[in-house]
Amino acid sequence: MTRAVLSLGSNLGDRAAHLREAVAALGDVVMAVSGVYETPPWGGPGPDGRESPPYLNAVVLAVDDDDDPYAWLTRARQLEQTAGRARDPGWQYAPRTLDVDVITVWTAEGASVVSDDPDLVLPHPRAHQRAFVLRPWLDIQPYAQLPGHGWVYDLVRADPVAADLPTLRPCAELSLEP
Numbered sequence: 070m071t072r073a074v075l076s077l078g079s080n081l082g083d084r085a086a087h088l089r090e091a092v093a094a095l096g097d098v099v100m101a102v103s104g105v106y107e108t109p110p111w112g113g114p115g116p117d118g119r120e121s122p123p124y125l126n127a128v129v130l131a132v133d134d135d136d137d138p139y140a141w142l143t144r145a146r147q148l149e150q151t152a153g154r155a156r157d158p159g160w161q162y163a164p165r166t167l168d169v170d171v172i173t174v175w176t177a178e179g180a181s182v183v184s185d186d187p188d189l190v191l192p193h194p195r196a197h198q199r200a201f202v203l204r205p206w207l208d209i210q211p212y213a214q215l216p217g218h219g220w221v222y223d224l225v226r227a228d229p230v231a232a233d234l235p236t237l238r239p240c241a242e243l244s245l246e247p
């Protein structure tokens with residue numbers, strides 16, 4: 070058995086529907102779902118100077134009988150495929166229908182999984198810099214810790230995350246509660 074925090078993001082097409090469908094497809098593994106936030110694109114413009122549109126973001130806490138952390142990566146890729154995500158080799162942070170990142174995974178004993186395999190880096194190597202991950206995460210786990218970086222509560226109160234917090238817009242009208 071493993072538990073995981075997954076970050077969901079969409080900035081292409083019907084953004085809310087992509088998030089809703091991802092939560093529905095996760096089904097019974099979902100333990101808790103954060104609020105939805107509209108967030109400015111992180112990662113800068115594309116090579117031609119084109120700006121990425123704003124995202125809708127949310128975070129899910131999930132549990133699975135499978136002991137293998139890679140099962141979360143497989144699930145994430147399946148959800149992205151179902152949403153019709155296309156990759157752009159010329160722009161890493163190109164707009165996408167659905168992005169699912171595995172933020173952190175715990176074993177049945179509660180140990181954090183640490184991995185430097187490029188296919189599954191755990192915890193996610195950029196999560197500690199991302200208000201669009203940490204703020205929704207606090208909604209569902211106020212005492213969360215990001216392994217290697219400490220309390221999520223502290224991370225959102227220090228720069229660079231604190232500087233981005235005012236740019237997040239809570240979207241109370243878009244609940245993802247199953």
Ligand SMILES: Nc1ncnc2c1ncn2[C@@H]1O[C@H](COP(=O)(O)OP(=O)(O)OP(=O)(O)O)[C@@H](O)[C@H]1O
Pocket residue numbers: 142145161162168169170171172186187188189190191192193194195
């Ligand atoms: N923790 C992780 N969660 C999701 N993908 C990961 C993780 N660690 C490594 N990867 C790998 O990263 C690769 C690129 O994933 P993806 O295209 O979703 O990145 P991205 O979402 O655009 O960028 P970022 O990694 O900065 O969020 C994938 O091949 C995947 O195997």
Ligand SMILES: Nc1nc2c(c(=O)[nH]1)N=C(CO)CN2
Pocket residue numbers: 077078079108109110111112124126162168170201
């Ligand atoms: N606001 C926001 N920006 C991003 C996001 C995201 O989910 N939200 N995902 C990215 C790649 O994982 C890159 N930039």
